Amino acid sequence: MKVLILTGSPHAQGTTALLADQVCVGAQEAGHEVICIGTAKLNIHPCLGCYHCRNYDGQCVYDDDMKQIHSQLLTADAVVLVTPLYYFGMTAQLKRVIDRFFAINSSLRNTSKRLHLVAACGDNDEWAMDALVVHFQTLCRYLHWQEGEKVLAIGAYTREDLKDSDYPMLARKLGADL
Numbered sequence: 001m002k003v004l005i006l007t008g009s010p011h012a013q014g015t016t017a018l019l020a021d022q023v024c025v026g027a028q029e030a031g032h033e034v035i036c037i038g039t040a041k042l043n044i045h046p047c048l049g050c051y052h053c054r055n056y057d058g059q060c061v062y063d064d065d066m067k068q069i070h071s072q073l074l075t076a077d078a079v080v081l082v083t084p085l086y087y088f089g090m091t092a093q094l095k096r097v098i099d100r101f102f103a104i105n106s107s108l109r110n111t112s113k114r115l116h117l118v119a120a121c122g123d124n125d126e127w128a129m130d131a132l133v134v135h136f137q138t139l140c141r142y143l144h145w146q147e148g149e150k151v152l153a154i155g156a157y158t159r160e161d162l163k164d165s166d167y168p169m170l171a172r173k174l175g176a177d178l
């Protein structure tokens, strides 16, 4: 199976990078082909909403790094979104990638995939990720993708907070069970 991991944190050594690494290890141990793309460091413009892609066969006015994500997306069997919680949602870095799905919407909606979510946040409130989870579920529904597993690491401001937690193990398991 081909697994595409899209990470949305600007921190190369942050909490979600650690969790993404664990997903990757679990998935590779299970024999999957894994492609992990750190979206925050890429040159990806936010969608202009110009509808050029609608009139020109999915071609975007921007010639940027979204091209590589589009091609990986089309051939992936499973997609894992990995993001820190920023004001109760995914990061803008990852959201701009999701918005750019727009150019290839119909192809994406016609390919069967499973979407998974891995997220970390500082707060300990059990409701902290509710809005993010609803967004994730709504994306699955809209794209006609199966709703996959979630690892929601609450109380995890930094890597230190993950040290004595089960979250790294759960992320590895998510990867292994893909």
Ligand SMILES: Cc1cc2nc3c(=O)[nH]c(=O)nc-3n(C[C@H](O)[C@H](O)[C@H](O)COP(=O)(O)O)c2cc1C
Binding pocket: 009, 010, 011, 013, 014, 015, 016, 017, 083, 084, 085, 086, 087, 088, 089, 120, 121, 122, 123, 124, 128, 156, 157, 158
């Ligand atoms: C701009 C910004 C917004 C944040 N918003 C939230 C939030 O709404 N709730 C929360 O619990 N933590 C919030 N945090 C904390 C991060 O989600 C948390 O530190 C996370 O582990 C960072 O992941 P990273 O190290 O992979 O970047 C925020 C952090 C930043 C920088």
